[in-house]
Amino acid sequence: MKINNQKSKAWAGRFTESTHAFVERFTSSLPFDQQLFEYDILGSLAHCQTLEKAKILTRAECRSLMRGLRHVRTELRERRFPFADSDEDVHMAVERRVTELIGPVGGKLHTGRSRNDQVTLDLRLYLRDHLQMVTLRLQGLQRAFLQQARQTTDVILPGYTHLQRAQPVLLTHHFLAYVEMLERDHARVQDTYKRVNVMPLGSGALAGTNYPLDRAFTAKVLGFPALTRNSMDAVSDRDYVAETLGVLSIIMMHLSRLSEELVLWSSEEFSFVDLPDGFCTGSSMMPQKKNPDVPELIRGKTGRVYGHLFSIMTTLKGLPLSYNRDLQEDKEPLFDAMETVLECLTVSAELIQRLQIRRDVLTDTLQSGFVLATELADYLVQKGVPFRDAHRVVGQLVRHCTEHKVTLHDLSFADLKTVSPHFSQDAMACLTLEGAIDRKTQIGGTSRKQVVRQMHAWESRLAKRSKG
Numbered sequence: 001m002k003i004n005n006q007k008s009k010a011w012a013g014r015f016t017e018s019t020h021a022f023v024e025r026f027t028s029s030l031p032f033d034q035q036l037f038e039y040d041i042l043g044s045l046a047h048c049q050t051l052e053k054a055k056i057l058t059r060a061e062c063r064s065l066m067r068g069l070r071h072v073r074t075e076l077r078e079r080r081f082p083f084a085d086s087d088e089d090v091h092m093a094v095e096r097r098v099t100e101l102i103g104p105v106g107g108k109l110h111t112g113r114s115r116n117d118q119v120t121l122d123l124r125l126y127l128r129d130h131l132q133m134v135t136l137r138l139q140g141l142q143r144a145f146l147q148q149a150r151q152t153t154d155v156i157l158p159g160y161t162h163l164q165r166a167q168p169v170l171l172t173h174h175f176l177a178y179v180e181m182l183e184r185d186h187a188r189v190q191d192t193y194k195r196v197n198v199m200p201l202g203s204g205a206l207a208g209t210n211y212p213l214d215r216a217f218t219a220k221v222l223g224f225p226a227l228t229r230n231s232m233d234a235v236s237d238r239d240y241v242a243e244t245l246g247v248l249s250i251i252m253m254h255l256s257r258l259s260e261e262l263v264l265w266s267s268e269e270f271s272f273v274d275l276p277d278g279f280c281t282g283s284s285m286m287p288q289k290k291n292p293d294v295p296e297l298i299r300g301k302t303g304r305v306y307g308h309l310f311s312i313m314t315t316l317k318g319l320p321l322s323y324n325r326d327l328q329e330d331k332e333p334l335f336d337a338m339e340t341v342l343e344c345l346t347v348s349a350e351l352i353q354r355l356q357i358r359r360d361v362l363t364d365t366l367q368s369g370f371v372l373a374t375e376l377a378d379y380l381v382q383k384g385v386p387f388r389d390a391h392r393v394v395g396q397l398v399r400h401c402t403e404h405k406v407t408l409h410d411l412s413f414a415d416l417k418t419v420s421p422h423f424s425q426d427a428m429a430c431l432t433l434e435g436a437i438d439r440k441t442q443i444g445g446t447s448r449k450q451v452v453r454q455m456h457a458w459e460s461r462l463a464k465r466s467k468g
């Protein structure tokens, strides 16, 4: 067995043998936790100040450490940080380099701290930034929908249930449905943020620390409104990672449903919309093809994000208190899911903005179906017929039309009279798309008045949000 003979580990004191080269690679989180370096250094800068306040560091030592940390930050930002094989993770790499740069004082940086409280701090700082980005991109997509909504208040769409044409709705109403979904996503992100925004430093490895660290001060420096209250929970808690992945999964679920609609709507069978050429690809063999790759990929990536949620749930389920190395497995799923969701939100907004609506096709589609059948049933109800009977009568009319290959509009007054004596001359007047839309006057209905009111409410809500 080949042994790596470097004695460069911070914890080497306890060991007689160096880490096996393979184990070094197997246990290293550096390839992925490098992403945390900004947050790691931010946390260390705050920790230095806390150590100085507790008189564990002199003013000069604190300054020198902070200078070293900033220097390392520049090296990392400029991609000229000299990584070493012995660096297990971003925390060790930063500390090693600071010590190389400023000398033995570097060895004081980790006083009163463990990587266990450090890593969860880093993740919380990462999430504060990234949840904020998710929030902004959710808003970007809401705005794109609102822009389409504004342009389509005059467009009527056959609304579907069971993917069967059901009742006419305003296309604006359909777009605003997505604005609602995204708003719930927004609320979930905000709620998760509250639990992320808690400062864990000072928890040490698991028990707390022997040093008089002013945790409230650290929290203030880093802008956390609250402190973790139990050191054991603080170092082992990754609920906020699971929660984030849950929230991200729901966002992807919404994007995937949208994508599915775009795939359907852009198909030749529906032809309700045209996707922009720049968002589609052709086929290498079939010249006529214009494939909806972007929505297909979003739909596909949803599975990947769900997988990450399941991965963290499974990692956490068997862990005794407090920190266990298993927790290192929290990062890759979180980072990948985050990157995926941010990208998918951006591309969805771009796509929605550029969506071309095929008004002509929508109009034709509405003529041929039976989307007004319910209106006719409701007409009979107005004339005093119990709804169940009205439903049966109109059902008979639809069957008659289907058998004779005609539409409800082709029926004569005499035809109507044969199925129910309650039909009068005015019956056909209720069979208009506009009438069907405008009768849905209650809050949440698709009448133009309600929909426009909702649209304006969203406009001012989102405008206010971008100001605040």
Ligand code: ARG
Pocket: 029, 033, 088, 089, 115, 116, 119, 325, 327, 328, 329
């Ligand atoms: N890389 C580790 C992680 O991601 C950092 C904490 C390691 N702590 C330890 N005691 N080995 O969780």
